[in-house]
Amino acid sequence: MTTPVREGDTAPDFTLDDQDGTPVRLSDLRGRWVVLYFYPADDTPGCTAESCAFRDSYEDFTDAGAEVVGVSSDSVDSHRAFADKHRLPFTLLADEGGELRRRYGVRKTMGLLPGRVTYVIDPEGTVQTVFSSQFRATRHHREALDAIRAGSST
Numbered sequence: 001m002t003t004p005v006r007e008g009d010t011a012p013d014f015t016l017d018d019q020d021g022t023p024v025r026l027s028d029l030r031g032r033w034v035v036l037y038f039y040p041a042d043d044t045p046g047c048t049a050e051s052c053a054f055r056d057s058y059e060d061f062t063d064a065g066a067e068v069v070g071v072s073s074d075s076v077d078s079h080r081a082f083a084d085k086h087r088l089p090f091t092l093l094a095d096e097g098g099e100l101r102r103r104y105g106v107r108k109t110m111g112l113l114p115g116r117v118t119y120v121i122d123p124e125g126t127v128q129t130v131f132s133s134q135f136r137a138t139r140h141h142r143e144a145l146d147a148i149r150a151g152s153s154t
Contacts, residue, residue: 004105016093019079033066037118042082053141120147
């Protein structure tokens with residue numbers, strides 16, 4: 001495991017396929033706020049609650065000039081089914097080998113569960129906020145929106 005990405009770090013660039021099989025590159029999103037949230041797995045109770053909380057606040061994020069991007073080790077097909085089932089309007093990325101999770105230093109909880117960590121990245125590509133909580137899944141969207149609003153007003 002690498003050193004975790006922290007506030008003030010430049011967000012490591014990457015390219016992964018989204019739920020439609022389209023490659024998404026982080027650096028292509030420069031100029032916008034990016035909420036990059038790592039979650040354990042599609043269609044589990046906590047991950048569904050977290051993703052639906054982002055969905056329900058999605059308009060607030062787009063109004064603030066932000067892109068929401070979810071990442072788990074599930075496949076493109078799994079992400080497509082998850083996004084369709086829950087009407088998720090944002091990007092889900094397939095990190096099937098867990099390489100991006102390792103590059104960002106997202107640790108497992110209790111050594112077992114893939115971690116639940118949200119990174120708020122500013123338009124210049126700098127990580128402004130890191131929020132890690134496996135058990136407070138529905139707080140991730142509020143923490144991210146608060147960070148964007150605070151960063152946009154400075």
